[in-house]
Amino acid sequence: MTPFSFRLLRKDPATKARLGLMKTAHGLVQTPAFMPVGTQGTVKGLLPETVRGLGAQMILANTYHLYLRPGHRLIEDMGGLHRFMNWPGPILTDSGGFQVHSLAGLRKISEEGVLFQSHIDGSRHVLTPEKAVEIQESLGSDIMMCFDECTPYPADHDYARKSMERTLRWAKRCRDARKTGRGALFGIIQGGMYPDLREKSVEETVKTGFDGYALGGLSVGETKEDMLRVVEIAEPLLPDDRPRYVMGVGMPEDILACVTRGIDLFDCVLPTRTARNGMLFTNSGKLVIRHAQYRNDEGPVDGDCDCYTCRHYSRAYLRHLFMAGEILALVLNTIHNVRYYMRFMETLRAAIRSGEMAGFQEDFKKKRGNGDRVHDREPL
């Protein structure tokens, strides 16, 4: 009854990269795909039609934040999140599991759920698996995420195991809590950096049965090596016919590395947040627009880029706007970065379609120095 399906269209002959098509209640998503993050019901700084125009197929919104403000009931009364925010396309909602991690100082975990103290006004709220599903259904989410605990890093084996097992129990509760059947539901695999825990988490989560599977608890401070190791452990155990989503990843090279390891879906605040902080992605690495060297640079941010910002504005002007604290700087930077990511994903899909993923990977490595197993904090 869920208007959700995933079709695997093609597998790359040389790598594990997959080309797929996801069908949701609000439209199609070609995978591998990257979702810009719109936590509070907006991709910060951009009009929805701009987001769409940049090539975004699906965006991510957040259960915890929208529950606190303005409240999921209000959004439901206003016709659901799609209508409320004027985004007609697919929306995936994160469950609040990440806030268990990012707001660690403001919450308390129990078997029942998580007691949060609002970062907005200090009021207390309990998020349970059932509540998280209820909120997401009420928002009208196309893909809901199970309520989990994004395991901190580092975590010892004992903690990671307990956390993972609890997430497993919560996953079952989430599955059983669905009422409308309109949104798809993805399970989330945890287990820290421990192979045995990750394996168990995948097996049990798959056994529970979801429309798609996500790897959580990554890009929380671990090394790239650890991150990819976890992907390599989990991926072979995941069913071929369901989308695989690595949550919170990441830098373009991380996405590439995950795609060649069989991952279909990504989200990350990096393109939008760093844009607002003055960092721009380019084919030759990162560009910090406030740097003095761009003071009178007439060139575009990235000569290879087809975005509105690169077609119309010089680095000098963008630097000026940023240094002057102008809102337009944030908008233009965000347009560029989101377009950079979207085009990157388009290129990846094209490479898989034509069976040239391996070659693409090589070119990317050459261009970046070492595109795959990069060190931490490598420039792009």
Add this chain to the structure above:
RNA sequence: GGAGGGGUUCCCGAGUGGCCAAAGGGAGCAGACUGUAAAUCUGCCGGCGCAGCCUACGGAGGUUCGAAUCCUCCCCCCUCCA
């Protein structure tokens, strides 16, 4: 002409005998950012041969063991009176 206030490191501005290369802003220069408590956060911000030295608080001189801080003269700015 008279009375008062003031001149501090790129800018604003605190400091009124030693704890002062001098608070705090700003500007500037870098770094970070990975299921967004983020248009945020962090660092640097006189020079050098750098556990020390040199140059610096309008200028010149003086008092003092020691002066951005006290005294004298000079220059400049502001306010009020004539």
